[in-house]
Amino acid sequence: MKIETFGDKNNPVFLAIHPMFTGGFFLGKLIEICKDKYYFIIPTMSGHYANSEYVSMAEEEKAIIGFLKSNAIDKVSVLLGFSLGGNTAFDLYAKNLVEADKVIIDSAPLFDFPEFIQKHFYNKYERCLKKIKSGGVDVARELNKCFNGMGEVQKEVAPTVSFESLKNLIDSCFGISVPKLTDEKQRAITFVYGSKDEARLCLLRVRKYKMANFVKIKGYRHCGLFQSDTEQYIDKFIN
Secondary structure, eight states, rough: OOEEEEOOOOOOEEEEEEOOOGGGGGHHHHHEEETTTTTEEEEEOTSSEEEEEOOOOHHHHHHHHHHHHTTTTOOEEEEEEEEEHHHHHHHHTTSSSOOOEEEEEESSSOOOOOOHHHHHHHHHHHHHHHHHHHHHSSSSHHHHHHHOOEEEEETTTTOOOOHHHHHHHHHHHHOOOOOOOOOHHTTTTEEEEEETTTGGGHHHHHHTTTTTTEEEEETTTHHHHHHHHHHHHHHIOOO
């Protein structure tokens, strides 16, 4: 994992984690708008840059926790994660690995599928990666067939992701536990899904967190509002 920071260390800490097949750049507009208000910690997950492999969510979390400890950060003001990054952010918070005042989990596929369903998704995404790695195709268009409107932001990173990383990424996307949380911890969480996002189906699992906030945004796909109108997103969920 690579971790970048932006802003004044004296400001409240904002930890934000990008979706699969993207990178820290996904958070660029958020950082630009809020750079004077927060100290941003922006990880780029292993497997999403040259000479790296994604092994497990636990390994990525270990890197984040190590960074926070080495910088004497025991709490973050905002914890934000998108898609796979949302799974990671949720896991960090639910397991008490990161303490946060506000937790925003956007488009996270918080499923725990059996192995045969995970294999189905691996085969589907493997076919997509093989096609875009071979060249001669519209990369964003091919990715959109699998990732519901994410192709444009994935098109630079996805062709570089190894099949071994992909195998491990699938487990982190679709093998997630949803443990018991105290009412107090639940109240800090906002789950965000677009009405056209397939990941919204995991709401059947996470609705058990009755004290959490649930926002379904009509007409949007995966990470849709953040991508199309970051300023509105900030006003709605962060400010």
